[in-house]
Amino acid sequence: MKTIICAHCDLVTEYSAIESGYVAKCSRCQHPLYKGKQCNEYRIFALSLATLLVSAPAFTLSLVSVYLLGITEQTTLIQGAILLIDSAPIVAFVVLFCSIVAPTLLAACMCFSSSCMLLKKRPSLLSPVLKLTRLLTHWSMLEVYLVSFMVAVFKLNAYADLYYNSGLYFLVALLILNMSMLSEYENAHFWKYLHHE
Ligand SMILES: [Zn+2]
Structure with missing residues (x-):
């Protein structure tokens, strides 16, 4: 029971x-x-693969351009976290882990487990990957980053001219894909498959 x-x-x-x-x-x-x-491995595979593909431009392309006193500055998600390393290393680590490492690793884990199911394979690596997936779902906080970023942008709007760049659109797309992937995923479904239930 x-x-x-x-x-x-x-x-x-x-x-x-x-x-x-x-x-x-x-x-x-x-x-x-x-x-x-109903957990569907085809849908999980498609969503996790799309998440991985969108991650690269979302993390590396410029999110916003700030025009202040005749100078234009652009920033990407990775640059923003790296800039924090000297002044607040713990915050920089948390931002890097929760907004870049954990969501990417989570999508990679779900892509791996769903592709194993689609190919009818049960490699020994599947069990640790499912445990890691369970752990990472609690640490993937892309939405928290986006909300705090939007708050900062609205505050900055009063002091400088802001221009939204393509990286921000990819980041919003990544957030939607990531949330859809998480709502579709059911860990028990993959454990049942692994144990031939
Ligand atoms: Zn109760």
């Missing part, structure tokens, strides 16, 4: 499969426990 523990009140409940679109709630505190969804 599979059980699940409520993260809110610690009640242990028996796990039972529910239909797609429904949510299982805790009988004591009504906290949502898990969602019933």
Whole structure:
């Protein structure tokens, strides 16, 4: 018998499969426990591959141009994090990890596990990749970066002329793909495949 523990009140409940679109709630505190969804490996593969392809221009192309006192400065996501290394190394590390390393690694892991499923392969590497995927879903915070970036842009707007560049459009596309990929993904689906269930 599979059980699940409520993260809110610690009640242990028996796990039972529910239909797609429904949510299982805790009988004591009504906290949502898990969602019933159909995980499709074709969709995960397409979304993770598109995420990886969009990542390169999103991270390397200029996001915004700032025109102030006759000087125009452009910045990319990587440059922004690197500029922070001297003044705030911990913040620079967190920005680099949560907005670049974790989302890219997460997409690569999902691309690997979904391609294994499509090719009907069960390599020994699949088990650590699934564990890593589970871990990285908590550390991929691209949306937090984008929201803080937009707040900074609105504040800067009062002091300088700002021009949005192609990198920003790729970053928004990356965020949409990343969120779609995460909402489609179901770790249990891949574990079941690995254990021939
Ligand atoms: Zn509960």
